Amino acid sequence: MQLSGAEIVVRCLQEEGIDHVFGYPGGAVLFLYDELFKQDKVKHVLVRHEQAAVHAADAYARSTEKVGVALVTSGPGVTNAITGIATAYMDSIPMVILTGQVPTHAIGEDAFQECDTVGITRPCVKHNFLVKDVRDLALTIKKAFYIASTGRPGPVVVDIPKDITTHKTEFEYPKSITMRSYNPVVKGHAGQIKRAVKLLLEAKRPMIYTGGGVILGNASAELAQLVKMLGFPCTNTLMGLGGFPSTDRHFLGMLGMHGTYEANMAMQHCDVLLAVGARFDDRVIGNPKHFFEQPRQIVHVDIDPASISKRVKVDVPVVGNVRDVLKELIRQIEAARGGPDKESLKSWWSQIEQWRGRDCLKYDRASAIIKPQFVIEKLYQVTKGDAFITSDVGQHQMWAAQFYKFDKPRRWINSGGLGTMGVGLPYAMGVQMANPKATVACVTGEASIQMCIQELSTCKQYRLPLKLVNLNNRYMGMVRQWQEFFHGNRYSESYMDALPDFVKLAEAYGHVGMRVEKPADVEPALKEAFARKKDLVFLDFITDQTENVFPMVPGGKGLSEMILV
Amino acid sequence: MRHIISVLLENEAGALSRVAGLFSARGYNIESLTVAPTEDETLSRMTIVTSGSDDIIEQINKQLNKLVDVVKVVDLSEGDHIERELMLVKLRAIGKDREEMKRMADIFRGRIIDVTDKDYTVELTGPGSKLDAFLKAIDQSAILETVRTGASGIGRGDRILKV
Numbered sequence: 128m129q130l131s132g133a134e135i136v137v138r139c140l141q142e143e144g145i146d147h148v149f150g151y152p153g154g155a156v157l158f159l160y161d162e163l164f165k166q167d168k169v170k171h172v173l174v175r176h177e178q179a180a181v182h183a184a185d186a187y188a189r190s191t192e193k194v195g196v197a198l199v200t201s202g203p204g205v206t207n208a209i210t211g212i213a214t215a216y217m218d219s220i221p222m223v224i225l226t227g228q229v230p231t232h233a234i235g236e237d238a239f240q241e242c243d244t245v246g247i248t249r250p251c252v253k254h255n256f257l258v259k260d261v262r263d264l265a266l267t268i269k270k271a272f273y274i275a276s277t278g279r280p281g282p283v284v285v286d287i288p289k290d291i292t293t294h295k296t297e298f299e300y301p302k303s304i305t306m307r308s309y310n311p312v313v314k315g316h317a318g319q320i321k322r323a324v325k326l327l328l329e330a331k332r333p334m335i336y337t338g339g340g341v342i343l344g345n346a347s348a349e350l351a352q353l354v355k356m357l358g359f360p361c362t363n364t365l366m367g368l369g370g371f372p373s374t375d376r377h378f379l380g381m382l383g384m385h386g387t388y389e390a391n392m393a394m395q396h397c398d399v400l401l402a403v404g405a406r407f408d409d410r411v412i413g414n415p416k417h418f419f420e421q422p423r424q425i426v427h428v429d430i431d432p433a434s435i436s437k438r439v440k441v442d443v444p445v446v447g448n449v450r451d452v453l454k455e456l457i458r459q460i461e462a463a464r465g466g467p468d469k470e471s472l473k474s475w476w477s478q479i480e481q482w483r484g485r486d487c488l489k490y491d492r493a494s495a496i497i498k499p500q501f502v503i504e505k506l507y508q509v510t511k512g513d514a515f516i517t518s519d520v521g522q523h524q525m526w527a528a529q530f531y532k533f534d535k536p537r538r539w540i541n542s543g544g545l546g547t548m549g550v551g552l553p554y555a556m557g558v559q560m561a562n563p564k565a566t567v568a569c570v571t572g573e574a575s576i577q578m579c580i581q582e583l584s585t586c587k588q589y590r591l592p593l594k595l596v597n598l599n600n601r602y603m604g605m606v607r608q609w610q611e612f613f614h615g616n617r618y619s620e621s622y623m624d625a626l627p628d629f630v631k632l633a634e635a636y637g638h639v640g641m642r643v644e645k646p647a648d649v650e651p652a653l654k655e656a657f658a659r660k661k662d663l664v665f666l667d668f669i670t671d672q673t674e675n676v677f678p679m680v681p682g683g684k685g686l687s688e689m690i691l692v
Numbered sequence: 693m694r695h696i697i698s699v700l701l702e703n704e705a706g707a708l709s710r711v712a713g714l715f716s717a718r719g720y721n722i723e724s725l726t727v728a729p730t731e732d733e734t735l736s737r738m739t740i741v742t743s744g745s746d747d748i749i750e751q752i753n754k755q756l757n758k759l760v761d762v763v764k765v766v767d768l769s770e771g772d773h774i775e776r777e778l779m780l781v782k783l784r785a786i787g788k789d790r791e792e793m794k795r796m797a798d799i800f801r802g803r804i805i806d807v808t809d810k811d812y813t814v815e816l817t818g819p820g821s822k823l824d825a826f827l828k829a830i831d832q833s834a835i836l837e838t839v840r841t842g843a844s845g846i847g848r849g850d851r852i853l854k855v
Contacts, residue, residue: 245706246709249706249709249710249713250713250717253760254760254761255706257705257706274760306760307763307855308701308702308760308761308762308763309760431758432754432757432758433751433754433755433757433758436747436750437751440747
């Protein structure tokens with residue numbers, strides 16, 4: 128039977144098992160929306176701005192193992208979506224973004240709502256396609272899902288001109304696909320893994336450092352097994368939190384610019400480093416020259432060969448799916464029988480415990496003003512550590528990462544690579560849509576939240592019972608902190624003047640708003656909010672304006688050159 | 693160090709811009725870049741001349757391989773290879789220069805492919821250095837216009853780049 132392009136797109140989504148599409152209609156996608164209207168397998172979530180559609184679909188993917196799907200119209204629909212696409216690209220999130228385009232005959236004529244989607248998105252996608260013939264449509268969508276979800280995942284854009292959605296052809300969805308130009312490596316090289324095992328077993332001051340790859344590669348169980356087997360210390364990047372249980376004693380906390388003293392010191396002073404699904408970026412190891420002042424052997428496991436030896440030269444590169452590689456590591460370590468040297472490991476741990484004793488995350492618990500760290504600690508207690516936490520970008524993000532102990536993967540949803548303010552609320556929407564029964568909280572700040580505040584309307588439409596934890600210090604906190612430390616206390620444009628009354632704002636959108644001004648009220652307020660199972664509650668915590676995030680590795684400095692509280 | 697890299701890629705719209713975009717986005721040098729379809733019309737072959745430290749070249753190779761349209765990448769500089777570039781030069785050829793220009797073209801095994809009463813157009817093929825040498829050997833004021841294709845390269849003997 129002949130189907131129209133629009134029917135084919137919807138059928139492809141159904142074939143891929145997609146249950147939610149986040150989007151916003153417009154002229155170029157009217158036929159697609161018409162087909163969505165006629166069925167109920169694929170549920171469409173109407174956002175209030177295309178950026179939020181992409182963020183929500185992105186979080187949908189992050190919190191599940193599925194591919195997130197967004198649908199936007201041509202021109203401004205696409206340009207609004209760019210921030211979302213770039214955010215997903217930087218964090219390697221599997222997504223397919225369907226974009227409307229002006230009819231093929233109008234392309235290049237500066238038509239109404241035309242933009243060069245393939246050109247504009249090219250630097251921030253894993254791949255993109257412009258469909259010029261309806262007969263290519265199904266195969267292209269199949270390729271898009273395949274590319275997005277395999278190898279190092281990433282967003283894929285499929286640009287579909289309006290006339291293609293009306294043209295008809297026979298529909299058949301390919302069951303499987305092979306592409307001669309795209310063959311992601313899966314299995315790690317056995318010889319390299321053997322070398323890695325030898326290094327690990329000979330280590331005297333070992334360290335395991337893991338990133339988002341462990342989460343995306345569903346390798347947490349294998350990582351936990353490996354750490355337990357070896358008895359080595361383990362740290363996670365911001366993107367890797369939850370990849371290893373934060374409450375386990377082998378966990379040294381997050382590392383990097385705002386990592387713990389013990390994690391950064393152990394990273395700097397270890398003699399063998401096992402890096403898994405992480406990329407040694409500037410926020411993680413600081414200045415690479417300083418990092419190399421201490422000699423160490425590095426094993427780097429990553430699915431993307433281009434991530435290996437990019438910023439830091441490694442000794443044993445292992446390209447492969449982290450889960451398969453970790454399994455093979457475990458198998459070979461078991462077979463090797465002899466474990467790491469117990470005495471050396473013991474003295475290394477006693478050094479680490481000494482660093483840990485520095486209590487680098489301490490803050491004034493007796494403060495009469497609400498300390499932001501205190502709010503996160505209470506949030507952790509009230510949710511029993513079992514909530515999905517999304518965050519925006521800035522100080523609150525770092526405090527959430529430091530003080531909420533994630534024991535499970537895919538529970539911590541934030542923008543690590545691009546650092547996109549405004550993601551928190553749409554992320555929470557995507558997470559709640561994917562996990563309707565779960566408790567979902569968004570840790571945000573009064574600056575970030577205003578970047579996508581319009582989505583409170585979407586939350587009302589879909590009855591999303593999110594809890595927004597607004598750490599309101601009346602400043603773009605991280606900007607303020609840098610200005611205090613590095614710009615002589617000149618707080619240039621970082622004060623958030625003319626803030627709205629967030630309680631009234633929440634109420635105006637049909638939600639519940641609560642303002643909390645005293646430390647003693649923090650816990651009761653959180654309890655009350657989380658007891659409201661059906662309501663979105665906007666908790667506006669008036670926090671200490673001068674609080675800073677510690678420890679801090681200043682930009683360009685080495686990992687062990689931390690500013691401590 | 694200078695490297696000459698051969699890339700086989702899907703002959704699809706936008707493939708060239710993916711490669712060019714990669715180089716500009718990551719700040720890699722491009723000395724020259726040539727591309728044309730191969731005997732298999734679904735494939736294009738590109739020759740890129742670039743330069744950089746070993747680390748940069750390693751990254752360039754990896755990043756090229758990562759592009760979904762790229763089928764194969766070979767760094768020709770890693771082994772024996774042949775490089776050729778085509779240049780067309782329009783030379784002023786009046787009076788005694790007319791003989792001189794003809795002679796220079798012959799010495800460099802160039803061919804005069806267009807003639808007017810005032811100028812010659814010379815076609816010259818060879819490694820880039822030979823083309824440079826020719827331009828240096830000619831009276832600079834006689835050079836009216838040049839156009840070069842950039843280098844194409846191929847491995848020697850049984851070094852074959854094919855799908």
